[in-house]
Amino acid sequence: MAVLVIADHDGSAVRDTTHKTVTAALALSSDVDVLVLGKDAKGVADAAAKISGVRKVLLAEGDAVAHGLAEAVEATVLPLAGSYDAILAPATTDGKNFAPRLAAKLDVAPISDIVEVVSADTFIRPIYAGNALETIQSADAKKVITVRPTAFAAAAEGGSAPVESVAAGEAPKTAFVSEEMVKSDRPELGAAKIVVSGGRALGSAEEFHAVMDPLADKLGAAVGASRAAVDAGYAPNDYQVGQTGKVVAPALYIAIGISGAIQHLAGMKDSKVIVAINKDADAPIFQVADYGWVADYKTAVPELMAALG
Ligand code: FAD
Secondary structure, eight states: OEEEEEOOBOSSSBOHHHHHHHHHHHTTOSEEEEEEEESSOHHHHHHHHTBTTEEEEEEEESGGGSSOOHHHHHHHHHHHHTTOSEEEEESSHHHHHHHHHHHHHHTSOEEEEESEEEETTEEEEEETTTTEEEEEEOOOSSEEEEEOGGGSOOOOBOOOOOEEEOOOOOOTTOOOOOOOOOOOSSOOTTTOSEEEEEOGGGOSHHHHHHHHHHHHHHHTOEEEEOHHHHHTTSSOGGGBBSTTSBOOOOSEEEEESOOOOHHHHTTTTTOSEEEEEESOTTOTHHHHOSEEEESOHHHHHHHHHHHHO
16 A cells, blocks of 8 residues: 655645654555655755655645645646555645545545544544544545644654655646735744633733733743634634634643633644633633633733743
C-alpha cells in the first residue's frame, strides 16, 4: 500500500500538521510520500524530506499552485493518484477545501477528520460535535482522508528522503485575487502550547483585549475566543475555538468567562490541562476543567497576573 501526504506549509517551512499527518500515514503503510505544492518551495520540500519515515518527496512548483487553490491541487494530484492507495491531508482550512474535491473527482467517499487509524480500511472520527466517535470502514479502493492533527503525535525529524519534481497542475477557471494575512507576534492558535480564551463575559472588544492580551503576552500564549465573543465583535473570527472554529489541544487552555457549550468543548476538550474561570459554579466548563476557579474574572485575572509575576 502506498500513501501520499499533501504537505501543509507556510511557503518557507512545513507546519507540524504535516508531521502529524505523516504519523497517521505511517499507521497505514511504510510507503509514505509527501507532496509539496508551492511557488519556490524547494526549501519546504527539503524540510519535508527530513521527516522520519518519508520515502520520497514530490515537489510541484509554479504560480498555479502558489496559493492552495483546490482546483490546482486537484490538477496536480489526479495524475499522481494512480500510484497511491490513500491520499492524506491535515484537516486544516486548505485540506478541508481540496480533499472533498479530490474525492469527488476520484469517485470515492471522502473520509474526514480522522483521529485514529484502526486498520488500512477502518478509521475513527468524531461526530456530533465530538460527543460520539464513529468507526467507519471504507470499501473504496482509493481513500481520500483528512487527519485531525491534534489527535496524532508529530513524526520525528531525522529522515533524508530524495526530492523529485512533478508537474504542477493549472487551475484554468479560478484565479487567486488576494489574501489578507493577520500579523501577530503571538504563536499561531492551532499550534500554540498555551491558549487563553475569552467568552461573552468580557462584554466588549476593548475589555476583551485589555484582559486577554496582557495575560497572553505574559504566558507566551495564543488568544482564542468563544463564538459568542466572536459574534459580538469582541474578538476576530480567526480566534474562534470550537466546532465551527479551530480545534486546539494545547498543553494548557485557560477559559475565561466561557460557559462551556458542547460546540466550544468540541474545539478544546483534548487540551492537556484545562483551567476555567467562571463566576457560575454550575457552568458546564467545570465538567471538563482540571482546575476550576469560581470567581469574577475582574478579580481573578489580576490575581493570576500578579501570581505570574
Ligand atoms: P455564554 O454561554 O453566554 O457564557 C458566558 C459565561 O461567562 C457564563 O458561563 C457566565 O457564568 C460567565 N460569566 C459572566 N460574567 C462573568 C464574570 N464577570 N466573570 C466570570 N465569568 C463570567 N461556540 C463556540 O465557542 N465555538 C464554536 O465553534 C461554536 N460553534 C457552534 C456551532 C453551532 C451549529 C451552534 C448552534 C453553536 C455554536 N457555538 C459555538 C455557540 C455555543 O453554543 C455557545 O453559544 C457559545 O459557545 C457561548 O459562548 P460563551 O460561553 O462565551 O457565552
